[in-house]
């Protein structure tokens with residue numbers, strides 16, 4: 792079990808991401824932010840947000856660090 796699973800916050804969504812999906816996303820993205828490759832303060836990000844019908848599935852999720860998450864949601 793990667794320790795990162797416990798360290799990753801899940802603040803961006805109120806929907807529950809199944810554990811197996813979270814584990815797979817973490818492994819696929821190598822426990823790093825897909826934007827800047829930071830390995831700290833990682834969060835799950837939806838490509839299509841649940842509010843727009845996005846599902847908690849592998850193809851709709853990526854890892855972002857808190858900084859990139861903030862930038863993304865500021866519209867950058």
Ligand SMILES: [Zn+2]
Nearest residue numbers: 824827856859
């Ligand atoms: Zn980042």
